[in-house]
Amino acid sequence: MPAKIHISANGEFCDKDGNVIQLRGVNLDPSVKIPAKPFLSTHAPIADGAFFEDADKVSFINHPLVLEDIEEHIIRLKSLGYNTIRLPFTWESLEHAGPGQYDFAYMDYIVEVLTRINGVQHGMYVYLDPHQDVWSRFSGGSGAPLWTLYCAGFQPANFLATDAAILHNYYIDPKTGREIGKDEEAYLKMVWPTNYFKLACQTMFTLFFGGKQYAPKCTINGENIQDYLQGKFNNAIMTLYARIKDKAPELFDNNCIIGLESVNEPNCGYIGETDLDVIPKERDLKLGRTPTAFQSFMLGEGIESTVDQYKRTFFGFSKGKPCTINPGGKKAWLSAQERDAIDAKYNWERNPEWKPDTCIWKLHGVWEIHESGGPVLLKSDYFSQADEAVFINNHFVEYYTGIYNKFRAFDKESFIIIQPPVMKPPPNLQNFPILDDKTICACHFYDGMTLMYKTWNKRIGIDTYGLVNKKYSNPAFAVVLGENSIRKCIRKQLSEMQKDAKSMLGKNVPVFFTEIGIPFDMDDKKAYTTNDYSSQTAALDALGFALEGSNLSYTLWCYCSINSHAWGDNWNNEDFSIWSPDDKPLYRETRSKTLTREPSPASTATSVSTSKSKSSSSSQPPSFIKPDDDLDLDSASCTLKTDLSGFRALDAIMRPFPMKIHGTFEFAEFNLSNKSYTLKLIGRTTPETTTVPTCIFLPRHHFAPNHLSIRSSSGRYAYNTNYQVLEWFHEPGHQYIEICAKSKSRCSTPVSDDSSDLSAECIIS
Numbered sequence: 219m220p221a222k223i224h225i226s227a228n229g230e231f232c233d234k235d236g237n238v239i240q241l242r243g244v245n246l247d248p249s250v251k252i253p254a255k256p257f258l259s260t261h262a263p264i265a266d267g268a269f270f271e272d273a274d275k276v277s278f279i280n281h282p283l284v285l286e287d288i289e290e291h292i293i294r295l296k297s298l299g300y301n302t303i304r305l306p307f308t309w310e311s312l313e314h315a316g317p318g319q320y321d322f323a324y325m326d327y328i329v330e331v332l333t334r335i336n337g338v339q340h341g342m343y344v345y346l347d348p349h350q351d352v353w354s355r356f357s358g359g360s361g362a363p364l365w366t367l368y369c370a371g372f373q374p375a376n377f378l379a380t381d382a383a384i385l386h387n388y389y390i391d392p393k394t395g396r397e398i399g400k401d402e403e404a405y406l407k408m409v410w411p412t413n414y415f416k417l418a419c420q421t422m423f424t425l426f427f428g429g430k431q432y433a434p435k436c437t438i439n440g441e442n443i444q445d446y447l448q449g450k451f452n453n454a455i456m457t458l459y460a461r462i463k464d465k466a467p468e469l470f471d472n473n474c475i476i477g478l479e480s481v482n483e484p485n486c487g488y489i490g491e492t493d494l495d496v497i498p499k500e501r502d503l504k505l506g507r508t509p510t511a512f513q514s515f516m517l518g519e520g521i522e523s524t525v526d527q528y529k530r531t532f533f534g535f536s537k538g539k540p541c542t543i544n545p546g547g548k549k550a551w552l553s554a555q556e557r558d559a560i561d562a563k564y565n566w567e568r569n570p571e572w573k574p575d576t577c578i579w580k581l582h583g584v585w586e587i588h589e590s591g592g593p594v595l596l597k598s599d600y601f602s603q604a605d606e607a608v609f610i611n612n613h614f615v616e617y618y619t620g621i622y623n624k625f626r627a628f629d630k631e632s633f634i635i636i637q638p639p640v641m642k643p644p645p646n647l648q649n650f651p652i653l654d655d656k657t658i659c660a661c662h663f664y665d666g667m668t669l670m671y672k673t674w675n676k677r678i679g680i681d682t683y684g685l686v687n688k689k690y691s692n693p694a695f696a697v698v699l700g701e702n703s704i705r706k707c708i709r710k711q712l713s714e715m716q717k718d719a720k721s722m723l724g725k726n727v728p729v730f731f732t733e734i735g736i737p738f739d740m741d742d743k744k745a746y747t748t749n750d751y752s753s754q755t756a757a758l759d760a761l762g763f764a765l766e767g768s769n770l771s772y773t774l775w776c777y778c779s780i781n782s783h784a785w786g787d788n789w790n791n792e793d794f795s796i797w798s799p800d801d802k803p804l805y806r807e808t809r810s811k812t813l814t815r816e817p818s819p820a821s822t823a824t825s826v827s828t829s830k831s832k833s834s835s836s837s838q839p840p841s842f843i844k845p846d847d848d849l850d851l852d853s854a855s856c857t858l859k860t861d862l863s864g865f866r867a868l869d870a871i872m873r874p875f876p877m878k879i880h881g882t883f884e885f886a887e888f889n890l891s892n893k894s895y896t897l898k899l900i901g902r903t904t905p906e907t908t909t910v911p912t913c914i915f916l917p918r919h920h921f922a923p924n925h926l927s928i929r930s931s932s933g934r935y936a937y938n939t940n941y942q943v944l945e946w947f948h949e950p951g952h953q954y955i956e957i958c959a960k961s962k963s964r965c966s967t968p969v970s971d972d973s974s975d976l977s978a979e980c981i982i983s
């Protein structure tokens with residue numbers, strides 16, 4: 219079983235002896251966003267009312283994985299040196315039948331999934347992620363059950379007509395199963411996040427975080443909708459968590475489950491919007507039909523509106539021709555009759571002031587339909603008492619306090635991972651009782667250019683974090699030119715995100731990139747026919763370079779066992795999976811072409827050269843020692859032999875990294891082009907200094923054991939071919955190691971310019 223994870227005074231993950239460790243892995247798996255029975259991917263057309271009518275009867279069992287296949291997938295992930303899994307699940311999967319009506323069969327399936335993950339040799343760390351995207355499947359994403367929308371008084375069946383949400387499903391022809399629409403009429407690339415600015419999602423987040431303040435009339439069974447929704451959500455999460463603990467306590471005893479994250483990518487809804495009559499100028503994402511908030515309210519009430527329409531151009535998003543939306547007599551709100559039936563079904567008693575068939579923002583006096591006939595915006599600044607800082611430090615903190623208290627009342631040992639809104643710093647919680655020594659801060663990073671254009675642009679990049687956080691007086695200043703600068707800029711962004719998070723939560727709180735990734739369907743899916751993944755490899759290598767520069771822990775978005783070239787991750791045309799069954803044949807083709815050049819992975823006796831800088835305090839030249847076959851890695855990251863076929867951009871995914879540092883991290887860089895790896899650290903001065911190694915995952919995919927050249931400031935090495943781990947027993951103080959595949963001459967950036975390095979021929983056995 220993997221060893222317990224601790225947190226150092228500097229906010230690093232470490233083992234019980236204070237050696238720095240790293241968490242690396244994937245989000246497994248995005249299929250949790252969609253029901254398995256019936257299989258309702260977002261490319262299932264909405265042909266009849268069943269999509270809504272049967273939403274309480276779905277089952278998510280087999281998502282994330284079919285039980286029988288779990289071992290195979292986990293072993294595959296372990297072959298990358300990965301030790302951690304972020305396990306997303308949705309509120310809908312637990313409580314789709316109605317408030318308080320849990321799907322215990324799904325919960326038990328999750329217990330079995332976890333048990334099987336834990337059963338794979340050396341285990342795996344897992345943390346749970348209550349996932350959502352733009353609130354729910356019924357508002358264009360994933361997460362909450364349908365009844366939450368009914369609870370707010372919405373009629374989701376009319377979201378299409380009123381543009382209250384954009385759903386991929388509506389763009390599928392029921393006859394052909396293919397996508398419909400061209401140009402502006404099509405389901406555009408990465409259009410789904412625009413739902414964050416549409417009526418359904420924006421209202422739901424406003425109610426969830428700020429219902430008491432902004433919608434006091436919306437009470438259900440005597441409770442404001444904010445408390446009602448938060449209460450139900452938190453109860454569902456904790457019911458799952460409690461059931462896991464009850465049915466499989468060994469998962470906690472064996473350090474498999476390490477904690478729980480707060481809700482994925484929380485959003486402020488309307489809170490902070492200063493003028494409901496305009497599209498906020500600070501909004502970075504404008505794509506497709508883009509109504510203002512007021513236009514959304516009108517559309518929701520069935521009033522025709524002409525709204526701006528944006529398209530993606532070379533220079534970002536530009537306004538195209540406006541578009542008139544005619545709801546055709548439909549409203550986004552439940553009629554009196556519909557609501558009565560819903561309320562009876564779920565035993566809801568609403569505040570009598572809460573009229574049916576009415577926009578709740580009209581109900582709260584934000585706008586009205588004037589007697590003379592026209593809609594009038596009365597309070598364009600209704601949500602403007604709060605700004606971003608107020609939202610995060612108040613509304614979000616109130617929510618976080620709720621889940622924190624519930625979680626800690628139940629589990630004092632595991633980590634709680636606080637996730638602020640995407641790409642924003644967390645609230646300032648220093649000296650708050652809800653910030654304890656087992657708190658981790660989650661960050662998500664996506665490169666705006668790569669994400670929105672689905673290509674790797676080597677010439678022009680954008681400081682996405684700087685742009686989103688308004689760090690530039692003019693967005694043009696966020697532009698960076700040239701691949702090297704783009705890579706460095708991404709590295710700087712991640713390190714700034716870490717710095718900003720620590721300045722809010724304290725330096726002792728670890729920062730964990732719980733999501734980071736790239737779309738693989740770049741350049742109109744060219745790679746799926748050419749087998750040329752160079753763009754994806756370059757984009758992913760840039761992320762790897764950025765992450766390892768600060769020794770950041772991360773779980774990539776994502777690993778999807780049912781990925782396909784045709785439909786990607788089966789959700790909203792996304793295709794972020796690092797592995798695809800459809801890529802297996804491609805890998806075989808590549809292998810058969812290159813096999814003659816590859817060394818045999820089975821080789822165990824190898825000759826290598828090592829060298830030692832004069833600057834080292836040791837008088838002994840570095841040498842290889844016999845590795846311990848029963849290498850005790852104290853970690854779940856322990857590779858098991860497997861077939862690597864199906865991995866995409868494998869060169870960039872498979873990376874060396876310090877699994878355990880006997881000291882403090884200073885610098886690391888993997889150079890994919892010349893296959894060299896450099897690690898700098900400050901070795902600890904402890905009685906065991908020379909007996910406790912720094913362990914480096916050194917994948918034979920890049921570093922064939924019989925073709926290694928190693929230079930270091932001090933030490934001895936042992937290479938364990940089974941686990942692909944180099945143990946480096948170094949001295950205290952500033953140390954470096956540089957490992958090159960093949961001959962030393964291929965290392966382009968020597969760490970020492972001392973030409974009189976000693977060298978020795980060594981044997982790895």
Ligand SMILES: CC(C)CCC[C@@H](C)[C@H]1CC[C@H]2[C@@H]3CC=C4C[C@@H](O[C@@H]5O[C@H](CO)[C@@H](O)[C@H](O)[C@H]5O)CC[C@]4(C)[C@H]3CC[C@]12C
Nearest residue numbers: 351411483502503534640664666667670680682686775792
């Ligand atoms: C020059 C460019 C066009 C400038 C782009 C500026 C903005 C449009 C973008 C800057 C930052 C982007 C957002 C970053 C993160 C996001 C989160 C993401 O959700 C998660 O990602 C997975 C992959 O999409 C998804 O499957 C998971 O479930 C999610 O947890 C969705 C996109 C976005 C909101 C992204 C949108 C575009 C920017 C605002």
